[in-house]
Amino acid sequence: xxxxxxxxxxxxxxxxxxxxxxxxxxxxxxxxxxxxxxxxxxxxxxxxxxxxxxxxxxxxxxxxxxxxxxxxxxxxxxxxxxxxxxxxxxxxxxxxxxxxxxxxxxxxxxxxxxxxxxxxxxxxxxxxxxxxxxxxxxxxxxxxxxxxxxxxxxxxxxxxxxxxxxxxxxxxxxxxxxxxxxxxxxxxxxxxxxxxxxxxxxxxxxxxxxxxxxxxxxxxxxxxxxxxxxxxxxxxxxxxxxxxxxxxxxxxxxxxxxxxxxxxxxxxxxxxxxxxxxxxxxxxxxxxxxxxxxxxxxxxxxxxxxxxxxxxxxxxxxxxxxxxxxxxxxxxxxxxxxxxxxxxxxxxxxxxxxxxxxxxxxxxxxxxxxxxxxxxxxxxxxxxxxxxxxxxxxxxxxxxxxxxxxxxxxxxxxxxxxxxxxxxxxxxxxxxxxxxxxxxxxxxxxxxxxxxxxxxxxxxxxxxxxxxxxxxxxxxxxx
Ligand code: NAD
Numbered sequence: 348x349x350x351x352x353x354x355x356x357x358x359x360x361x362x363x364x365x366x367x368x369x370x371x372x373x374x375x376x377x378x379x380x381x382x383x384x385x386x387x388x389x390x391x392x393x394x395x396x397x398x399x400x401x402x403x404x405x406x407x408x409x410x411x412x413x414x415x416x417x418x419x420x421x422x423x424x425x426x427x428x429x430x431x432x433x434x435x436x437x438x439x440x441x442x443x444x445x446x447x448x449x450x451x452x453x454x455x456x457x458x459x460x461x462x463x464x465x466x467x468x469x470x471x472x473x474x475x476x477x478x479x480x481x482x483x484x485x486x487x488x489x490x491x492x493x494x495x496x497x498x499x500x501x502x503x504x505x506x507x508x509x510x511x512x513x514x515x516x517x518x519x520x521x522x523x524x525x526x527x528x529x530x531x532x533x534x535x536x537x538x539x540x541x542x543x544x545x546x547x548x549x550x551x552x553x554x555x556x557x558x559x560x561x562x563x564x565x566x567x568x569x570x571x572x573x574x575x576x577x578x579x580x581x582x583x584x585x586x587x588x589x590x591x592x593x594x595x596x597x598x599x600x601x602x603x604x605x606x607x608x609x610x611x612x613x614x615x616x617x618x619x620x621x622x623x624x625x626x627x628x629x630x631x632x633x634x635x636x637x638x639x640x641x642x643x644x645x646x647x648x649x650x651x652x653x654x655x656x657x658x659x660x661x662x663x664x665x666x667x668x669x670x671x672x673x674x675x676x677x678x679x680x681x682x683x684x685x686x687x688x689x690x691x692x693x694x695x696x697x698x699x700x701x702x703x704x705x706x707x708x709x710x711x712x713x714x715x716x717x718x719x720x721x722x723x724x725x726x727x728x729x730x731x732x733x734x735x736x737x738x739x740x741x742x743x744x745x746x747x748x749x750x751x752x753x754x755x756x757x758x759x760x761x762x763x764x765x766x767x768x769x770x771x772x773x774x775x776x777x778x779x780x781x782x783x784x785x786x787x788x789x790x791x792x793x794x795x796x797x798x799x800x801x802x803x804x805x806x807x808x809x810x811x812x813x814x815x816x817x818x819x820x821x822x823x824x825x826x
Contacts, residue, residue, distance in 0.1 A: 353382040355530040355550040356390060359397035360543025362534075365390065369552035371527055374440040374671040375661045375709040381438075383526035383550040388560035391518075394547040398489035398516035399566040401544030406486040406514040410465045416539040417461035417508055421454040423535040424504075428454075435500055435528045436662035440670035440709070441625050443663050446500075452790075453504035453532070456808070459792035463813050464512025478824035484817040486514030487592050488568030491561050493554075493582075495574045496673055497628045499525035500532055502573045502596075505807050507536060511545065513816035515569065518547045520558065522574075524673055526550040558582070565589055569816065572596065573630075576730075576756075576801045594805035594815050596797055598730045599630040599758030602751035604741075604773065605646055606764035607639040613785060614763035615649035618736070621761060621787030623657055623714050626669050627734040628677070630802075631759035633787065634731040635720070637747045640740040647696065647738065650716060654697045654736070657714045661707065669734055671709040678710040681733030684726040685715060688737065691724050693717040698734070728754055744769065748776045757799030759789060780806070 354364040365384035373380045386394075405413075424431065432446035439446070472480035492506035503521055510517045521529030533548045551557045561567050562585050572579050573596040583593065603621065605614045621633035638646050660667040672678045678701065685699055698713030712734055720727060720737040727737065741747040751760055760779040764770050774782055780798040783789035790796055795809035805815045 353384050355383045355526055355548065356386050357533060357537060357546060357548035358390065358394045359547070360537070360541075369523065371438060371524075373437050373709070374673050375707055377708050381527050383523075383530070385553065386549040386551045386557055387553060388556055391549060391557045391560045392564070394518045394549055395489060395561055395564055395566055397544035398518055398547060401516045401542060402486075402488050404542060405511075405516055405545050408514065410467070410514075413512055413514065414461040414465050416536070416541055417457045417464070417512060419539040420508075420536040421457035421461070423538065424450055424454045424457070424532065427535070431500070431528065431531055433663065434531060435525075436670075438525045438527050439496060439499055439662075440673065441662050442667045442670055445625060446662065449498055449500050453500045456501065456505050456792045457508045459808070460508035460512040460812070463810060464514075466810070467513060467813050467817060478826045480824065481822040483820040483822060484814070485820055487816055487818050488515060489566060490515045490517050490569040490571060490816065491558070491567055492517055492519045493558065493570065493572045493574060494519070494521050494529070496522035496524035497625060497630070499528050503529050504532060505812075506571045506573070507533070507546070509807060509812045510571070510816045511536075513813050515816050516545045518549060518561065520549050520551065520554065523550070523552050523554065559585065562586075562589070567591060569593070571807075571815070579803070580801070592805075592815070592818075594797075594807065595803040596630070596807060597758075597801065597803045598756060599632070599798060599802050600634050600728070600730045600754045600756040601631055601759040601761065601779075602635040602637055603633045603761035603763065604747045604751060605636065605638040605642065606744075606762070606766065606769060607641045608766045608769070609642070609763040610765065610785075611642060611646050611649060615646055615653055617761070617763060617785065617787040618650060619653040619657075621783075622736045623654070623669050623734050626672055626712075628672065628732050631781065631790065632731065633761055634737060635727065635751070636736055636738045637741050637750050638738065639747075640742055643740045647716070647718060650736070651696050654714045654716050659702045659711055659713065660704070669714055671707075671711045672733055673710065675710055677732060678712055681712050681731065681735055684729065684731060685717065685735060687725040688717050688720055691721065693719050693721075693724065693737075722750070722753065730756065744773060748773060752776075752778050755801040758802035759783065759798075761787060761789075
């Protein structure tokens with residue numbers, strides 16, 4: 348257990364502090380709410396050395412033993428969910444109800460990893476004249492898990508759970524905006540009695556320096572990154588002459604197509620939830636709404652009403668639906684997209700400005716709906732990452748699919764409609780890794796999660812999630 352508030356480094360089974368710390372800020376009040384240890388390259392090398400020493404032992408551990416740790420960690424999160432949710436909400440700004448939902452999801456993910464890790468089967472191929480063949484799956488080795496601030500619990504726990512279940516030691520590098528919830532969760536996982544070196548935690552305010560040191564070391568066998576496309580592509584470029592498994596879960600710019608046969612009330616509710624959840628700071632957020640022109644006015648009047656009713660405020664205040672954005676840069680990006688769209692002819696139906704309250708100096712933006720958005724606007728191409736919905740009407744299904752596929756992203760897409768044949772035909776043609784049909788929350792532990800195009804490679808969750816932490820070995824047997 349960490350002995351001081353800033354002892355957020357876990358290396359070889361021991362919690363440690365560092366010579367320097369950095370401040371953690373509440374994005375609603377801008378108050379400093381804690382400190383985290385600022386690990387540099389030296390601590391990173393210590394962590395990797397510990398992980399490398401632990402790798403064989405953990406890979407050889409009985410899957411049932413590994414599974415037991417993960418189940419105990421899930422129970423630990425559930426037992427302290429209220430307290431953890433308050434911490435998550437304070438650091439990240441999201442409403443308490445969402446923080447609770449994220450933690451419950453993290454516990455479910457650990458339970459899934461605990462179950463699925465025991466089913467990391469290989470296969471036997473039919474014998475030829477010499478003998479049969481075997482396909483074996485072996486843990487890939489030490490993993491670096493780099494995670495973002497927007498879902499600081501679930502993104503971290505998903506990687507840690509799947510990697511540990513597959514038999515890999517992990518070095519977790521949480522986002523600098525949200526190190527405290529990450530530390531609290533990793534402490535729960537470590538306290539299930541994990542052997543030293545199986546799990547490390549490296550908080551840092553210098554991610555490029557720390558990660559660079561790890562990438563330069565051949566003992567690191569896998570990187571699992573969740574974050575922006577820009578940083579993810581940068582990691583790939585740093586590969587140099589060390590080839591290793593790399594999972595990238597990166598940005599998204601999700602479209603939602605609403606057909607004229609959709610249940611409009613359900614579609615409006617789905618779009619508003621899918622958009623304004625986490626103040627729009629989700630990689631799977633509904634950013635671009637394409638609605639059939641014949642139902643456009645009806646759908647927009649429902650969406651307008653629901654959006655105007657959303658309550659903005661501190662995450663821990665009663666009834667808050669939409670919290671602050673994480674920082675000034677996030678707020679300025681959203682503001683710039685709205686100004687660009689309005690300048691090119693979009694109409695503001697709701698919101699459109701910074702949200703202000705004299706008691707809350709944080710980074711708030713009004714839940715906003717923009718109608719008449721066209722492909723030349725910045726918001727049509729650039730990931731939004733804020734509470735702004737961009738709406739355009741379409742005439743034909745072909746046009747809707749073309750618009751939906753028109754960005755470099757391919758993470759999530761949504762289709763609202765009741766004609767199954769039409770929905771099926773559309774799904775087939777959408778270039779996205781995750782598809783929600785009348786469902787604004789398509790992330791489930793049992794489904795593989797991840798994107799196409801510049802949204803990523805490899806998958807997390809589902810059977811694919813364990814596979815991503817293993818190497819394949821083919822064995823030819825001759826008797
Ligand atoms: P980010 O890329 O700035 O940071 C993500 C992580 O990378 C953090 O831990 C950060 O410290 C680290 N990092 C930053 N610069 C680095 C560098 N030069 N070298 C190594 N590591 C570095 O992203 P963010 O702002 O924390 O998160 C928001 C982004 O994450 C959005 O684009 C969002 O779409 C994406 N995201 C994707 C998924 C997904 O599953 N596809 C999920 C959540 C968030």
